[in-house]
Amino acid sequence: GSSGDASASATAPTSSVKVGMAYDQDGKGDGSFNDAAYAGLSKAQTDLGVQIKEVNSGSSATDASREELLTLLAQDGYNPVIAVGFAYSTALGNVAAKFPDTSFAIVDSVVDQPNVGNLVFAAEQGSYLTGVIAASASKSGHIGFIGGMEIDLIKAFEAGYVQGAKSVNPDITIDSKYMGAAGDNTAWNVPDKAKAASAAMIGNGADVIYAAAGGSGLGMFQAVKEAGAGHWAIGVDSDQYTVPALADYKDFILTSMLKRVDVAVYDTIKGVVDGAPLVGIQNFDLSKDGVGYATSNSAVEPYKAAADKAAADIKAGTITVNTK
Amino acid sequence: MNFRRFGISLIAPLLGVVISVAVTSVILVAINANVGDVFSSMIRYGTSPRAMTLILNLATTYFLSALAVAIGFKMNLFNIGVNGQYVLGAVAAGAVAGALTLPKIPSVIITILVAMVVGAAWAGIAAWLKVARGVSEVISTIMLNFIAIAIISYVIVRTSVGHETSLNVRGTKEIAESGMLRGLALLDEGTKIYGFFFISIFIGIAYWFILNRTRFGYDLRATGHSASAARTSGIDARRMTVVTMLLSGAIAGLVGLPYLLGEAASYNLNFPTDWGFTGIAIALLGRNNPVGIAVGALLWAFLDVASGQLILEGIPREITTIMQGLIVIVVVISYEIVRRRQLTTEQTRVAKALEAQGVSA
Amino acid sequence: MNIMRQQRLLGIFGVAIAILSITRTFTHNPDLTSAVTVSQALGFAVPIGLAGLAGIWSERAGVVNIGLEGMMILGTFGAGWAGYQWGAWAGLLAGIVMGAFGGLLLAIASVTFGVDQIIAGTAVNLLATGLTKFLAILLFTDVVGGGQAQSPPIKGTLPSFTIEAISSPLIALHAKDIFIVSDVAGVVAGLFFHLSILTVITVALFVFTAWLLWKTRFGLRLRSAGENPWAADSLGVNVNRYKYMAVTFSGLLAGLGGAYLAIAATIYRNGQTAGRGFIGLATMIFGNWRPGGTGAGAIMFGYIDTLRLIDSDNKNVRGLILLGALVLFVIAAAMIRTSRRATGIGFLLLGGVMIGGFMAASNFPPEVAQVAPYITTLLVLATASQNLRPPAADGVPFRKGEGH
Amino acid sequence: MSQNVAAVELKGIWKRFPGVIANSDINLKVEPGTVHAIVGENGAGKSTLMKILYGMQKPDEGTISINGTELSFASPSDAIDAGIGMVHQHFMLADNFTVLENIVLGSEPRKGLSLNFDKARADISAISSENGLEVDPDALVADLGVGDRQRIEILKVLYRGAKILILDEPTAVLVPHEVHELFDTLRDLKKAGNTIIFISHKLDEVLSIADEITVIRRGTTVGSVNPHTQEVSAQDLAVMMVGSELPTPETRGDTIRDEVVLAVENLTVLASGGKPIVDNISFQIRSGEILGIAGVEGNGQAEILDALMGLENSTGTVHFKKEDISNMSTRNRRELGIGFIPEDRHRQALLLTAPLWENRMLGHQTLAPNSNGFLLTPGAAKDDTKRIVEEFDVRTPGIDVLASALSGGNQQKLIVGREMSGEPKLLIAAHPTRGIDVGAQAAIWDHLRHAREAGLAVLLISADLDELIGLSDTIKVLLRGAFVADANPATVTPEQLGTAMTGAGKVSA
Numbered sequence A: 001g002s003s004g005d006a007s008a009s010a011t012a013p014t015s016s017v018k019v020g021m022a023y024d025q026d027g028k029g030d031g032s033f034n035d036a037a038y039a040g041l042s043k044a045q046t047d048l049g050v051q052i053k054e055v056n057s058g059s060s061a062t063d064a065s066r067e068e069l070l071t072l073l074a075q076d077g078y079n080p081v082i083a084v085g086f087a088y089s090t091a092l093g094n095v096a097a098k099f100p101d102t103s104f105a106i107v108d109s110v111v112d113q114p115n116v117g118n119l120v121f122a123a124e125q126g127s128y129l130t131g132v133i134a135a136s137a138s139k140s141g142h143i144g145f146i147g148g149m150e151i152d153l154i155k156a157f158e159a160g161y162v163q164g165a166k167s168v169n170p171d172i173t174i175d176s177k178y179m180g181a182a183g184d185n186t187a188w189n190v191p192d193k194a195k196a197a198s199a200a201m202i203g204n205g206a207d208v209i210y211a212a213a214g215g216s217g218l219g220m221f222q223a224v225k226e227a228g229a230g231h232w233a234i235g236v237d238s239d240q241y242t243v244p245a246l247a248d249y250k251d252f253i254l255t256s257m258l259k260r261v262d263v264a265v266y267d268t269i270k271g272v273v274d275g276a277p278l279v280g281i282q283n284f285d286l287s288k289d290g291v292g293y294a295t296s297n298s299a300v301e302p303y304k305a306a307a308d309k310a311a312a313d314i315k316a317g318t319i320t321v322n323t324k
Numbered sequence B: 001m002n003f004r005r006f007g008i009s010l011i012a013p014l015l016g017v018v019i020s021v022a023v024t025s026v027i028l029v030a031i032n033a034n035v036g037d038v039f040s041s042m043i044r045y046g047t048s049p050r051a052m053t054l055i056l057n058l059a060t061t062y063f064l065s066a067l068a069v070a071i072g073f074k075m076n077l078f079n080i081g082v083n084g085q086y087v088l089g090a091v092a093a094g095a096v097a098g099a100l101t102l103p104k105i106p107s108v109i110i111t112i113l114v115a116m117v118v119g120a121a122w123a124g125i126a127a128w129l130k131v132a133r134g135v136s137e138v139i140s141t142i143m144l145n146f147i148a149i150a151i152i153s154y155v156i157v158r159t160s161v162g163h164e165t166s167l168n169v170r171g172t173k174e175i176a177e178s179g180m181l182r183g184l185a186l187l188d189e190g191t192k193i194y195g196f197f198f199i200s201i202f203i204g205i206a207y208w209f210i211l212n213r214t215r216f217g218y219d220l221r222a223t224g225h226s227a228s229a230a231r232t233s234g235i236d237a238r239r240m241t242v243v244t245m246l247l248s249g250a251i252a253g254l255v256g257l258p259y260l261l262g263e264a265a266s267y268n269l270n271f272p273t274d275w276g277f278t279g280i281a282i283a284l285l286g287r288n289n290p291v292g293i294a295v296g297a298l299l300w301a302f303l304d305v306a307s308g309q310l311i312l313e314g315i316p317r318e319i320t321t322i323m324q325g326l327i328v329i330v331v332v333i334s335y336e337i338v339r340r341r342q343l344t345t346e347q348t349r350v351a352k353a354l355e356a357q358g359v360s361a
Numbered sequence C: 001m002n003i004m005r006q007q008r009l010l011g012i013f014g015v016a017i018a019i020l021s022i023t024r025t026f027t028h029n030p031d032l033t034s035a036v037t038v039s040q041a042l043g044f045a046v047p048i049g050l051a052g053l054a055g056i057w058s059e060r061a062g063v064v065n066i067g068l069e070g071m072m073i074l075g076t077f078g079a080g081w082a083g084y085q086w087g088a089w090a091g092l093l094a095g096i097v098m099g100a101f102g103g104l105l106l107a108i109a110s111v112t113f114g115v116d117q118i119i120a121g122t123a124v125n126l127l128a129t130g131l132t133k134f135l136a137i138l139l140f141t142d143v144v145g146g147g148q149a150q151s152p153p154i155k156g157t158l159p160s161f162t163i164e165a166i167s168s169p170l171i172a173l174h175a176k177d178i179f180i181v182s183d184v185a186g187v188v189a190g191l192f193f194h195l196s197i198l199t200v201i202t203v204a205l206f207v208f209t210a211w212l213l214w215k216t217r218f219g220l221r222l223r224s225a226g227e228n229p230w231a232a233d234s235l236g237v238n239v240n241r242y243k244y245m246a247v248t249f250s251g252l253l254a255g256l257g258g259a260y261l262a263i264a265a266t267i268y269r270n271g272q273t274a275g276r277g278f279i280g281l282a283t284m285i286f287g288n289w290r291p292g293g294t295g296a297g298a299i300m301f302g303y304i305d306t307l308r309l310i311d312s313d314n315k316n317v318r319g320l321i322l323l324g325a326l327v328l329f330v331i332a333a334a335m336i337r338t339s340r341r342a343t344g345i346g347f348l349l350l351g352g353v354m355i356g357g358f359m360a361a362s363n364f365p366p367e368v369a370q371v372a373p374y375i376t377t378l379l380v381l382a383t384a385s386q387n388l389r390p391p392a393a394d395g396v397p398f399r400k401g402e403g404h
Numbered sequence D: 001m002s003q004n005v006a007a008v009e010l011k012g013i014w015k016r017f018p019g020v021i022a023n024s025d026i027n028l029k030v031e032p033g034t035v036h037a038i039v040g041e042n043g044a045g046k047s048t049l050m051k052i053l054y055g056m057q058k059p060d061e062g063t064i065s066i067n068g069t070e071l072s073f074a075s076p077s078d079a080i081d082a083g084i085g086m087v088h089q090h091f092m093l094a095d096n097f098t099v100l101e102n103i104v105l106g107s108e109p110r111k112g113l114s115l116n117f118d119k120a121r122a123d124i125s126a127i128s129s130e131n132g133l134e135v136d137p138d139a140l141v142a143d144l145g146v147g148d149r150q151r152i153e154i155l156k157v158l159y160r161g162a163k164i165l166i167l168d169e170p171t172a173v174l175v176p177h178e179v180h181e182l183f184d185t186l187r188d189l190k191k192a193g194n195t196i197i198f199i200s201h202k203l204d205e206v207l208s209i210a211d212e213i214t215v216i217r218r219g220t221t222v223g224s225v226n227p228h229t230q231e232v233s234a235q236d237l238a239v240m241m242v243g244s245e246l247p248t249p250e251t252r253g254d255t256i257r258d259e260v261v262l263a264v265e266n267l268t269v270l271a272s273g274g275k276p277i278v279d280n281i282s283f284q285i286r287s288g289e290i291l292g293i294a295g296v297e298g299n300g301q302a303e304i305l306d307a308l309m310g311l312e313n314s315t316g317t318v319h320f321k322k323e324d325i326s327n328m329s330t331r332n333r334r335e336l337g338i339g340f341i342p343e344d345r346h347r348q349a350l351l352l353t354a355p356l357w358e359n360r361m362l363g364h365q366t367l368a369p370n371s372n373g374f375l376l377t378p379g380a381a382k383d384d385t386k387r388i389v390e391e392f393d394v395r396t397p398g399i400d401v402l403a404s405a406l407s408g409g410n411q412q413k414l415i416v417g418r419e420m421s422g423e424p425k426l427l428i429a430a431h432p433t434r435g436i437d438v439g440a441q442a443a444i445w446d447h448l449r450h451a452r453e454a455g456l457a458v459l460l461i462s463a464d465l466d467e468l469i470g471l472s473d474t475i476k477v478l479l480r481g482a483f484v485a486d487a488n489p490a491t492v493t494p495e496q497l498g499t500a501m502t503g504a505g506k507v508s509a
Ligand SMILES: Nc1ncnc2c1ncn2[C@@H]1O[C@H](COP(=O)(O)OP(=O)(O)OP(=O)(O)O)[C@@H](O)[C@H]1O
Pocket: C402, C403, D020, D042, D043, D044, D346, D404, D405, D406, D407, D408, D409, D434, D435, D436
């Protein structure tokens, strides 16, 4: 219930809504995807005064253990319950059916239940913009892409990026490399390998690299920083220019592809607080500002025009971005 | 006599649990948690019908994995490759079951056979390397684990075996309901005890029977007691190595099935890939004895399941991983101490008994 | 004797360069012998090599160390924890201490309590995984830049240097595409290009280990614990003390390997070791429990990994296949000459199949390169197991006063 | 130093192991500059006593004085410092080390931080030429034979400057000329002022080298004799060792039948180096016949047995009752009715960590009463184990105890009982009564006799020549893998047989 504490600040909003948030595997602190989700949660906590509970599924989680985690949250009255990551899809489907009065949301997947908001992102659209920026910023006509695990989700980033870059410079050379095959869970945790791959791209002439590789992305930042001025890194998910853990590299982070998981999470919570939960497929695309690019580094200024034009074309439907 | 030995062999696991609970309590105090509350809520939750069902289901997986390891241990073969064997087994089983459109019983039997054959074949490589080329199975199975993971991603990502089963999830084609073995809702109306739970009880009994009641089992145990004496007695060590490794691999091939047929319906890339290591730990806890392994698997599964409740109370779930690690290390050390003590007490006891009979040993 | 060994080593090096050069020329792929490749391969080889060296220490004293992975994990964690607070060197130190702690644990279980060594090692792996994950949650969650699965960034890095005077002209020479000459130039340049101080330390540790274990009193006694502890005991050598020292130092080296990973990544992450401890163990067996062979095994792993990762236009894997086939042919020739005909012919056939694959396809999935080192290890073990000479009492429990 | 200070004096030594008293109130005095022999049955406690003197084990009670000073040893290093060196019953050598490394281990010379290999090499050469113990310091021990290994063991001791040398059964594995060489070395060492403690089961050897002999029985010293001043025979020593007149393993009457049970032709076993260990031998054993093979250990008898059991690769043919079994597996041979009592009971014949009734099954697990071929029949096996325990007088509180809990003799009785059950047609036995007490020995002999009367064919190997002569119908002498002579058990004496075994003399056929 609302706080009866006399000393509570009068201005702080309070709400009886309890938000349960379930991360996959080891949880937040990755400086990108999970942290973006947390940012939205945290904003809701301050802005809307909701109570929060965060859990993670741990390693070697199964659908059963994920389902149990969500069930426990729902049982304890958490509403909405937000599952971060496509690994939760089966589990969430089952739990949502058992708790029809609770609102659920899932990031990056689609679950066909009336009480589930499916928060999907047009990552290819955002990546298209970074592709435009990368091609515009590249002096050498050679850019790179570093992927984490080689799965469709990440391939969409690559596809948009390539398409965007080619729209600026059809002859551009684009190197791309994944850190691990599908199923190889180490792919997100090997910055040393990402660094080697990025350094090799730089060695071959690439001067802008975009990484969508979770924790491995760090290696790309390192390689770009070592290559020195004239080389740029493009971050992913969060605005990595402002991520404290990456402060050392911020001068080299031209921009980041924003996958506004924070917005989606916040909107989901706000929907419940306002009594109008989001349900169905919520496609967070450019038109909804669900994806985009970061402008916190002023170095991106010269390329904004091109990027914004591309964004407008995509919104207008004159450009369709491929996911493959 | 046997009760005595049985009693002594209980000391080690109890000690393991007690010490790990003690150390965990210290850690909990250090992080300002209420020790009593934590343990009582773990137990309260762990004894609720739904949690018990989950524990039984998870324990089924662990039990099979530990049996696969244990059968090798029984003759001093270290099958570290259960991981590779079960993931390959599960992918193959998932692919075949996904393609089948048969009634339940034949479908499930074929699925099980496929998993066993694939697991055994993968283990067979290590067996061949050992008997024909003298390569230690410890290192070859570790290498084979890495190779298995690569094969699986190749198969699922680059061949027609892989399908997009839900948005962003790739796996084998979803198994039709007729091919599943979802089980029975005995304890909790919402959650089913996996069908494989019952099958694995049967496998446990078969394991016990084969080991203790068949000549093959005797040969296997004798080789474990003393390879040189076994050889002199006419046991063909190479053949035993191959057969045991194949058996171990066949059981390993089943490890993924309780979950695959009970729940997942498709082997996708979120499928856990480290149950083999858990199996090693549990085989150690259970001393390669099926009842011991069952208890160990239940304990392990209890800790895993209860960790979900802990995290809801703000306690990092990894505290249970520490407990598991501690239990294993304390138990293996105390088993060793107990074993030595047992030997000397038995020798002394025999000497005393004979003295009392008035004869000299 | 030493001259013969030197000649043999030179011979092997010569053949290797020739094979590399042929492959490079044939596939038009300068990556195979470029300075970047070599330098990166060395970098990847360091943690694997340290794990392998750690294995040598422990197993030479008769203790099978399957807990290397856990000790490395402890090393990564120590480096992350101390590194973010006090810098990279402190991280290195903490990683070493944590790794040594893992080693000590193995020593206590296996030496003092006589627990089966493989079992004890497995227990160390389990405990290390649980402990680091838990501590990460406890110590990193609320620190800026950290998270429950990773440490905040490690402050500073360890120095690395490029000797321009040597590397630049050689790199230029490599670009000239001259048979053999360019390849030697690339390889040599790689040694002076982005050379991390830790690579230097690692090489020094290999040399130091070779000297210490084979040329000193300490080494003789340590190895005697792995060859015949009963004999050593009967001559007044305190076997268990040497086992303790060896296994603890083994943990220390594995910890160093882990620390290297974390410091190179400037961060600790759960799961960062990605099985390198096990791979180190494989290189040790590959290297016949000796530093030279182990180092070579580690470099092979590093080289293949590098080629896979720097492969922006997907031709390295194909190059690797040709390379592997040529190596097989050379080995097959040597085997057929030394009357191991059957295996030799088997290798010849395998090489032929690989050449066929090379001709038939222009592109290979990255999984091929991913499994290459593991398959190579299996092949080496399958053909050389009879010639490998593990310490005679490796894995055998020793208890003072009891016979064998 | 005064003449009457003993080099070694042990007083009131006690040592207990779980279930066994290895040493009880042992007193031993060794004069300086003498060769002092210690004899006693297997398991009498000789090795234990020496390990105590060498600091490898701590006595429960008792004192050790070296050259008149009472000392206590925490480890072999203390004993080494006190000038004691020991050559163990089993070689204590690291095969993968060089001779040099094995010798200097534990007392390595140094140059700076490194081991000084040059000095070590020089020192070893000096000592070895001084004592006539030629070895190549850089050879790998794995490549050397037993004679060389024995020399290395002695060099190890001398290298440490030991003045008191303990040699625990150094001759067990040596061939006669090597024994002579060893004894020459020992005499030289004695002349140089060293004191030597020498253990052997070969009483004639003992009489030829020792200045004084101490007998140990059941863990305690029962007396000392000086062969220079007293008239003692090997027989006298044996009586002191076992505490009674030796029982005679006489077999009476001729039970040999016509049926040939085992026919061996041109049997050859090659050592790993390609040299024959068993060299083209042929023989036959008939139903009801005991064929004894006499030979010094290491002349190929173990390999003959292993080849006959299919445990060792061999060429030649073996027929069992007309059936060619040359290529049959060990298991099939056993199933035909061949019983086997191997040499090393702990390593080859027992599952020490399994209960007695499971040991009853070992080697017979494919047959009744242990199994019906596929399933075990534990009930029947247990009953039969009880029968063996009773018939063979295995002293145990029950059949559920672990085999390791029994004494060596009782373990052996169980093994003999097991191998004689199921009416075997052929028994292949190595040292069937080694290390077991006199009463049990007689019982086993009785069993063998009865079985022989019932038609059992036996191939017998025994280091106990009285046993061999007493039981055998025919004796063949084996030397370097080949039969060199036949002996008639009715007329041959142990002395003659012993001489023939060393190749030094002929025996009447
Ligand atoms: N190192 C040891 N550790 C534990 N128990 C031992 C050891 N050595 C012997 N024993 C035990 O002592 C008993 C007698 O064994 P041992 O082999 O010494 O008998 P033995 O009469 O001396 O015969 P032999 O020397 O011919 O084998 C057995 O119970 C055996 O298990």
